[in-house]
Amino acid sequence: MTATLMDGKELAREVRGRLKERVSALRSEGVEPRLETVLVGDDGSSKVYLATKHRAAAEVGIAASNHTLRGDSSEATVGSLISALNARTDVHAILVQLPLPRQLNAHTIISMISPEKDADGLTPHNLGRLVYSEEALLPCTPKGIMALLKHYGIKLAGANVVVINRSVLVGKPLCHLMMSEDATVTVCHSKTRELADATRKADIVVSAVGRRPDFVLGADMVKEGAVVVDVAVNRVDGRLVGDADFGPVSEKASFITPVPGGVGPMTVAMLLENTVVAAAAQAKARTVLLAGRGP
Ligand code: GUN
Numbered sequence: 402m403t404a405t406l407m408d409g410k411e412l413a414r415e416v417r418g419r420l421k422e423r424v425s426a427l428r429s430e431g432v433e434p435r436l437e438t439v440l441v442g443d444d445g446s447s448k449v450y451l452a453t454k455h456r457a458a459a460e461v462g463i464a465a466s467n468h469t470l471r472g473d474s475s476e477a478t479v480g481s482l483i484s485a486l487n488a489r490t491d492v493h494a495i496l497v498q499l500p501l502p503r504q505l506n507a508h509t510i511i512s513m514i515s516p517e518k519d520a521d522g523l524t525p526h527n528l529g530r531l532v533y534s535e536e537a538l539l540p541c542t543p544k545g546i547m548a549l550l551k552h553y554g555i556k557l558a559g560a561n562v563v564v565i566n567r568s569v570l571v572g573k574p575l576c577h578l579m580m581s582e583d584a585t586v587t588v589c590h591s592k593t594r595e596l597a598d599a600t601r602k603a604d605i606v607v608s609a610v611g612r613r614p615d616f617v618l619g620a621d622m623v624k625e626g627a628v629v630v631d632v633a634v635n636r637v638d639g640r641l642v643g644d645a646d647f648g649p650v651s652e653k654a655s656f657i658t659p660v661p662g663g664v665g666p667m668t669v670a671m672l673l674e675n676t677v678v679a680a681a682a683q684a685k686a687r688t689v690l691l692a693g694r695g696p
Pocket of ligand 1: 497498499541668
């Protein structure tokens with residue numbers, strides 16, 4: 402079998418096209434969707450990711466600015482910036498780029514973001530709503546993976562899914578989204594014994610390890626006809642590659658995401674979608690509030 406490529410670049414382009422129309426409708430009602438990002442320190446990869454996010458925001462008409470704080474900033478310094486952004490009525494979405502420097506606790510910092518402005522869907526409020534299968538701003542990478550699987554008609558009900566990642570950013574929210582779609586989900590990680598025994602039974606394998614050459618998802622680890630979602634970005638000999646040994650795995654899989662051009666562009670598109678959803682919801686809440694005040 403030769404796998405069909407799940408083209409995240411193309412689907413993200415379609416999503417951005419739809420968002421552009423929603424942004425222009427919001428603008429015609431006097432709402433300018435605005436995303437503010439926060440970078441603490443000067444991590445090179447984070448800067449590249451943020452530049453991509455800002456470029457994509459500009460393309461769909463979302464206003465965006467970045468705030469760079471020193472790498473040795475205290476929790477109070479980051480907190481006061483987040484409070485100021487929470488209070489601004491012209492700001493609809495806030496993203497704190499991860500990872501944070503060691504002196505800062507990500508949970509503490511992310512928890513300071515107002516849930517309605519939580520561009521990444523990572524606040525306890527939104528993650529809690531996700532666990533209850535309630536409407537919420539969702540973490541961008543899991544949301545992007547779900548959109549890709551849906552677009553390519555991959556059935557989740559009853560499917561055996563193995564997710565190799567247990568992070569708050571990817572594995573934990575993804576397993577809840579998949580459970581909500583009636584998949585049977587196994588979450589694997591660095592301490593999992595006999596990982597290949599689990600992956601070989603999976604109808605869908607989601608791999609988000611990013612530790613080449615220590616970990617490679619080989620063709621011997623996937624069953625014939627499996628769907629392979631490769632979330633990792635590894636740099637090997639100056640090239641970007643995922644976890645999967647792409648050639649051999651794509652000979653065996655039915656569907657596979659390329660790296661780059663698979664999950665990555667979908668993550669960015671979902672960030673834009675969250676920003677637009679947040680802007681629309683805040684504009685609506687404000688209209689209701691103002692109407693309630695009477696003449
Ligand atoms: N670092 C890597 N991926 C992400 C993401 O989706 N959101 C944030 N805030 N930081 C990240």
